[in-house]
Amino acid sequence: MLNFPRWKVFSIWLALLAGVLFSIPSLIGETNAKRFGVESLPRINLGLDLSGGSHILLEADTADVTKSRLAAMEDTIRSEMARADPAIEIGEVSTTNGQLSFFVRDASQVDAAFEKARSHTAGVGTTGARDWDVAVVDANRIVMKPTTKGLAAFVNEAMSGAVDVVRKRIDALGTREPTIVRQGSDRILVEVPGVENPAELKALIGRTAKLEFKLVDLNASEAQLAEGRAPVGSQILKYENGSPIAVQRRAIITGTQLTKASQSYDQNNQPTVAITFNTEGAKRFGRVTQENVGKPFAIILDNVVLSAPRINEPIMGGNAQISGSFTVQSAQALAIALQSGALPVALKVVEERTVEASLGADSIRAGITASAIASVAIVLFMLVTYGRFGIYADLAVILNVFVILSVMALFNGTLTLPGIAGFVLTIGTAVDANVLINERIREERRRGRNVIQAVELGYKEASRTIFEANATHGISGTVMLLMGSGPVKGFAVVLLIGIVTSVFTAVTFTRMLVAGYLRRQRPQTLHI
Amino acid sequence: MRLLKLIPDDTNIDFVRLRAWAFGLTALLTVVAVATVVTRGLNLGVDFVGGLMIEAKFDQAPPLNKLRSSIDRLNVGDVQLQQFGDKKIVSIRLPLPKNADEGATNAEVKRVQTAVTASFPDAAFTRTDTVSGKVSGELIWKGSLAVLIAVFAIALWGWFRFEWQFGFSTFVAIAHDVLMTLGFFAVTRLEFDLTIVAAVLTIVGYSINDKIVIDDRIRENMRKYRQMDMRGIVNLSVNETLPRTVMTSLTILLALASLALFGGHVLRGLTFAMILGVVVGTYSSIYVSSSLLITLGLQPQPLAAPKVKGVAANAEYVPTNERR
Numbered sequence: 006m007l008n009f010p011r012w013k014v015f016s017i018w019l020a021l022l023a024g025v026l027f028s029i030p031s032l033i034g035e036t037n038a039k040r041f042g043v044e045s046l047p048r049i050n051l052g053l054d055l056s057g058g059s060h061i062l063l064e065a066d067t068a069d070v071t072k073s074r075l076a077a078m079e080d081t082i083r084s085e086m087a088r089a090d091p092a093i094e095i096g097e098v099s100t101t102n103g104q105l106s107f108f109v110r111d112a113s114q115v116d117a118a119f120e121k122a123r124s125h126t127a128g129v130g131t132t133g134a135r136d137w138d139v140a141v142v143d144a145n146r147i148v149m150k151p152t153t154k155g156l157a158a159f160v161n162e163a164m165s166g167a168v169d170v171v172r173k174r175i176d177a178l179g180t181r182e183p184t185i186v187r188q189g190s191d192r193i194l195v196e197v198p199g200v201e202n203p204a205e206l207k208a209l210i211g212r213t214a215k216l217e218f219k220l221v222d223l224n225a226s227e228a229q230l231a232e233g234r235a236p237v238g239s240q241i242l243k244y245e246n247g248s249p250i251a252v253q254r255r256a257i258i259t260g261t262q263l264t265k266a267s268q269s270y271d272q273n274n275q276p277t278v279a280i281t282f283n284t285e286g287a288k289r290f291g292r293v294t295q296e297n298v299g300k301p302f303a304i305i306l307d308n309v310v311l312s313a314p315r316i317n318e319p320i321m322g323g324n325a326q327i328s329g330s331f332t333v334q335s336a337q338a339l340a341i342a343l344q345s346g347a348l349p350v351a352l353k354v355v356e357e358r359t360v361e362a363s364l365g366a367d368s369i370r371a372g373i374t375a376s377a378i379a380s381v382a383i384v385l386f387m388l389v390t391y392g393r394f395g396i397y398a399d400l401a402v403i404l405n406v407f408v409i410l411s412v413m414a415l416f417n418g419t420l421t422l423p424g425i426a427g428f429v430l431t432i433g434t435a436v437d438a439n440v441l442i443n444e445r446i447r448e449e450r451r452r453g454r455n456v457i458q459a460v461e462l463g464y465k466e467a468s469r470t471i472f473e474a475n476a477t478h479g480i481s482g483t484v485m486l487l488m489g490s491g492p493v494k495g496f497a498v499v500l501l502i503g504i505v506t507s508v509f510t511a512v513t514f515t516r517m518l519v520a521g522y523l524r525r526q527r528p529q530t531l532h533i
Numbered sequence: 534m535r536l537l538k539l540i541p542d543d544t545n546i547d548f549v550r551l552r553a554w555a556f557g558l559t560a561l562l563t564v565v566a567v568a569t570v571v572t573r574g575l576n577l578g579v580d581f582v583g584g585l586m587i588e589a590k591f592d593q594a595p596p597l598n599k600l601r602s603s604i605d606r607l608n609v610g611d612v613q614l615q616q617f618g619d620k621k622i623v624s625i626r627l628p629l630p631k632n633a634d635e636g637a638t639n640a641e642v643k644r645v646q647t648a649v650t651a652s653f654p655d656a657a658f659t660r661t662d663t664v665s666g667k668v669s670g671e672l673i674w675k676g677s678l679a680v681l682i683a684v685f686a687i688a689l690w691g692w693f694r695f696e697w698q699f700g701f702s703t704f705v706a707i708a709h710d711v712l713m714t715l716g717f718f719a720v721t722r723l724e725f726d727l728t729i730v731a732a733v734l735t736i737v738g739y740s741i742n743d744k745i746v747i748d749d750r751i752r753e754n755m756r757k758y759r760q761m762d763m764r765g766i767v768n769l770s771v772n773e774t775l776p777r778t779v780m781t782s783l784t785i786l787l788a789l790a791s792l793a794l795f796g797g798h799v800l801r802g803l804t805f806a807m808i809l810g811v812v813v814g815t816y817s818s819i820y821v822s823s824s825l826l827i828t829l830g831l832q833p834q835p836l837a838a839p840k841v842k843g844v845a846a847n848a849e850y851v852p853t854n855e856r857r
Contacts, residue, residue, distance in 0.1 A: 054799070062668065064667075090709075099778045146779070198671075203661070204639040204642070204643065206714045207639060208639065250536050282727045354638070354663070354665075355665040355667055355668045356663065356665060356668045357638075357661070357662070357663040357664075357666075358660075358661070358663075359660065359661040359662075360659070360660050361657075361658065361659040361660065362655070363659060363777075364588075364590075364659035364660055367797060368795075368797050368799055368800075371795055371796050371797030371800075372796060372797070372800075374790045374795040374796075375791045375794075375795040375796040375797075376790040378794075378795055379787060379788040379791040379792065382787045382788075382791060383784050383787055383788060386783070386784060386787060387784075389536065389537045390536060390537045390538075390539075390780065391536065392536050404686070422797075422799055423728050423731050423800070423803065425796070425800075426728075426792060426796070426800050426803055426804070426807075427735075429788045429789070429791070429792050429796070430735060430785070430788060430789070430807070433785035433787070433788035433789070434739070434742070434785065435778075436779075436784050437742070437781045437784070438674050438783070439784075440777050440780045440781050441746065441777055444774075444776050444777040444780070445540075447776070448773065451542055451543065455823055459693060466753070469749065470746050470749045470750075473694060473745045473749055474741075474742045474746055474749075476690065477687050477690055477691075477738070477741040477742060477745055478738045478739075478741065478742050480683065480686050480687050480690055480737065481683045481686075481687060481735075481738035481741065482736050484679055484682050484683040484686060484734070485679060485683070485731065485734050488675055488678060488679035488682060488731070489675075489676075489679055489731065489734075490672060490675060490676075491727055492727050492728065492731055493676070493679070493727060493730055493731040495617055495732070496728075496731040496735070497734075500735070500738075515823075532536065533536070
């Protein structure tokens with residue numbers, strides 16, 4: 006028990022030295038780390054509650070994914086059936102109840118139509134399941150419905166796209182070190198340290214930014230507009246002020262064909278957004294505008310009509326300007342949103358937490374003060390209670406603080422405010438191991454055992470108790486880590502690391518110190 | 534230098550004698566705690582009920598009624614104001630606007646901030662939390678589940694490592710600690726939010742730690758003193774571990790006290806919960822879990838009859854008085 010070979014002593018000191026060294030980059034702060042050229046070494050990240058910043062949880066509207074998939078399938082079916090040879094005439098197309106259903110006019114074409122529809126479904130996963138169910142009902146009606154697996158795949162695809170779009174938008178704002186991760190099947194967590202204006206950020210990342218240019222349907226009557234009933238092939242949309250306008254369903258051009266968007270000014274010096282389309286889009290835009298000179302077209306953003314300018318002359322070159330009631334900021338925000346592409350699915354903020362940097366700084370200061378005072382109080386308390394053995398325990402506790410910091414840094418861990426509480430609590434519980442050992446040694450001495458026996462038994466018996474106690478503590482820590490959210494997790498990380506490192510410092514390390522003392526001084530009595 | 538000894542050597546306090554009284558008192562307190570939680574409810578934070586929380590810091594403590602009326606004028610629903618020990622920091626809690634899209638929530642935060650700044654130019658807004666009803670429902674469910682799983686997992690561990698009586702008594706004691714903590718929050722009206730879940734889980738962890746130390750000693754003494762009755766063993770074990778119990782709870786209380794005094798207002802609820810937990814957990818180690826072991830009929834086992842194999846297996850066992 007008390008026999009420490011040279012290699013063991015050496016490795017314990019080496020481990021502790023590493024434990025202290027790796028904590029240094031985190032302790033000296035970012036600017037100092039740069040000055041000493043150690044900024045590439047792993048450091049502890051500060052949680053948003055300490056650094057200040059915004060935590061935003063976005064949730065996708067999965068019904069929206071189904072809806073847009075149905076609409077896309079409707080388009081495909083319409084054009085494919087018309088293109089078939091001979092053309093398959095269909096009617097009564099509807100996309101209600103989460104399914105697409107249509108009527109095949111000629112009963113003899115039902116089989117052909119069914120095959121056509123089926124060819125537009127795809128396999129999902131490895132089980133041979135399809136993403137759409139296709140069925141013939143009532144002899145000549147075909148119903149297409151996304152399968153559960155298909156829906157999950159659609160949502161998954163939309164979400165990966167959405168994460169990319171959100172990342173592009175946040176990067177465009179120039180914020181440093183944002184965290185953008187998917188959570189579960191339909192959520193995205195965005196954490197941005199040190200934002201000046203969280204409302205602006207939220208508005209930007211939550212915006213769908215679906216841009217469409219559509220020709221205005223001039224055939225719609227006043228009555229149709231008022232009733233919201235569109236002529237065939239058209240739809241009724243609204244201006245920002247709520248007044249209705251009829252536009253053709255088919256878009257001339259959409260935001261997907263856009264290559265560049267930036268804020269600029271029009272001839273009246275009003276802020277606008279200047280956009281450039283790719284070659285294909287520019288060609289199409291040029292052709293359509295050439296054919297429709299004198300007629301108006303609508304600029305539609307997220308299904309709201311921003312303006313409906315008249316085409317004075319063919320617009321060649323693929324450049325256009327979106328004007329509306331913009332300020333410079335809102336025009337800039339729209340340009341970023343358009344440039345990064347439309348969100349494939351509507352996102353909603355379901356949770357937001359913003360901490361000002363000043364509060365974060367206050368919290369760090371308070372946390373450090375509390376930790377320091379707690380450490381000093383405990384160190385003194387142990388010293389006056391256990392004398393020499395108290396000093397050993399104190400050394401263990403102090404080293405433990407550095408080791409915990411190092412382990413956190415190596416794992417690239419994040420320190421949060423509850424984590425600081427976990428830290429202070431760990432300092433308190435770490436000495437428990439030494440209290441157990443020292444009390445046991447006192448007990449064994451009282452029972453009349455000699456110095457060596459008492460120390461050996463003290464460590465042996467107490468080690469068992471310490472193991473049991475730490476194991477149960479570890480169970481509750483693990484549950485916190487796995488089940489907990491936000492602050493609970495931050496707390497658990499520090500607690501768990503502390504449990505592991507404290508066994509090393511409080512048991513192994515102090516035993517080595519005590520063994521060295523016994524060997525060198527051969528005391529006949531223990532002052533404990 | 535003379536060393537400090539808080540507890541004299543070889544104490545022999547008859548803890549077990551008071552156990553009937555302690556059971557009654559404990560049961561009564563637990564019932565009161567549960568009744569308070571049920572009747573008054575907890576002051577749940579936005580984490581658990583959803584809503585909007587804006588924390589404002591003032592240069593001077595603001596009169597709350599003036600602050601309230603400046604926000605009430607906006608017609609944003611039921612306004613709750615709360616101070617965190619430090620009177621200069623006020624948390625303003627509001628329900629989420631009806632059509633809770635980003636625009637409406639942002640606008641409401643802005644309106645409240647503008648109204649407050651109009652009446653109090655020295656106001657600075659340090660924290661804003663918005664939690665939708667859906668997320669808060671999940672958080673409350675996940676938090677409760679975490680506590681339940683932790684308590685059960687630990688009781689199972691006690692059962693595996695010791696006898697079933699240890700697992701059961703620990704379970705009862707931990708349940709008591711959790712209920713008392715909830716009762717404390719119901720009585721004091723301190724805000725119950727996510728960090729308090731962390732506090733409750735820590736209390737569970739600490740309390741178990743304390744129980745395991747005593748249980749381990751009871752197990753050791755049960756093997757050592759096979760003729761002693763359970764009351765004697767529990768008393769001996771609690772007395773033997775008393776110096777450690779006092780030392781450890783004091784060091785942790787020292788740590789928590791410095792956190793409560795200097796750790797800033799954000800951690801105050803968490804710290805208070807843990808201080809209470811340390812006191813309650815230490816009490817329940819002695820008077821709930823250890824005492825319960827006697828009630829559950831745990832007995833030190835006299836040495837088992839030696840196992841005999843082969844032809845002697847069916848022979849009658851004749852105990853001898855000599856024991857080697």
